[in-house]
Amino acid sequence: MIVLALDTAGVDCAVALYDSDGDLVLAEVTETIGKGHAERLMAVLDHVLDTAKLTLDRVERIAVTVGPGSFTGIRVGVAAARGFALSLGVPVVGVSTLEVMAAAAFRQAPGRAVIAAMDAKRNEVYFQPFDKHGHAAGEPQALTVEDARTLAAGFDGTVVGSAAGLIGHPPTEPVADTFPISIVARLGAKKPAGDKPKPLYLRGPDVKPQAGFAVARM
Structure with a gap:
């Protein structure tokens, strides 16, 4: 195929x-x-x-x-x-994107659990854990840095992504999310084919309409 x-x-x-x-x-x-x-x-x-x-x-x-x-x-x-x-x-x-990051880490270190953690800015982290077989061990979430750090505390596996350092697992060198x-x-x-894919937005867009400036309809 x-x-x-x-x-x-x-x-x-x-x-x-x-x-x-x-x-x-x-x-x-x-x-x-x-x-x-x-x-x-x-x-x-x-x-x-x-x-x-x-x-x-x-x-x-x-x-x-x-x-x-x-x-x-x-x-x-x-x-x-x-x-x-x-x-x-x-x-x-x-x-x-989180499962892609986890799969890339799993190819480098098979048999180790993975946490994929992206810096979402505004004191938030896009976060998802994966087990030692590479399967998702939880749903992707937008968490505060503090909550993500708590979940990652004591984690004995691979932590990947731009938020690794924020949650207590600093990489050896700066990491960009790719x-x-x-x-x-x-x-x-x-993947099994099913419903058409939709954007996975874990929070709303950063840019929002300004209130109070709408033009009245004629």
Whole structure:
């Protein structure tokens, strides 16, 4: 099965084509752009298709990161994935960024439990634990730093993500939250197809309408 994986949930704009039958990444591109995912995504996709020497109609499944992460970036990726799936008539699945981070850590240290913890700013952490088999051991949550630190106290496993230091497990060097696109593809290939993916927002957007400035309707 040929899987098209998309990630625009963070600072990267990433696309991969993956052959699940041979566990082979046919092509992948990751550009660290910060913002502007909507403007770059199609060009990155074209590059990946050209490198893999495939056309879009060969794709049999779409996988996309659904968050938590950048509010706008997530919307770009999910909308693109659902559009491609509709036009191609193929299933589309969502993959959380926390499970991608945990899967990457599990590949480095198999058999160790993982906590994925992203700095959500405003004294909050996006937090999810995973057991030693790589399975989710709880739901993704937005917690205060203090609550996340309490849950992570005494944890004997791997803590990954930009909030690791905030919750008492400082990394050896500064860490940025990234979601390897090859892992997005592999996770997406294994997920059962079901409802269309939706953005995983663990809290509302940082930017909100200002009260008291609405224009009266005529």
